[in-house]
Amino acid sequence: MEDIDSNPAPLAPPPAPPPGPPRVRFGGISRRAALTVTTVGLLAGGIAGGYIVGQAATTTTTAATTTATANPSTGTGGAGNGKFVPNENATHEAGESAAREAQENAGQVPTVP
Secondary structure (H helix, E strand, O other), rough: OOHHOOOOOOOOOOOOOOOOOOOOHHHOOOHHHHHHHHHHHHHHHHHHHHHHHHHHHHHHHHHHHHHHHHHHHHHHOHOOOOOOOOOOOOHHHHOOOOHHHHHHHHHOOOOOO
16 A cells, blocks of 8 residues: 555645725726827827917918018118107007107107007
């Protein structure tokens, strides 16, 4: 007869540990939902940003073109050479205060209404 200790019976594997609490990520939403929301937000932001930048570039270019076209037609200088040129239109002059007219006559940019 064989000794019992020399040929032990195979041991069964230990039982699996009990499952832990479910992992909660991103405030309770699944990873797929968080990825979808992030992707949609980035795409919407990119489209909105591109639209805004495109509109700003178009508006700025149009305004610069209009200003550049208007200055040479005056022939009196203006903002192009850094010298202040007052508005001497009779309708404009009627609504001006004496202090503003004095500043304009002195070649200063008016600071009073």
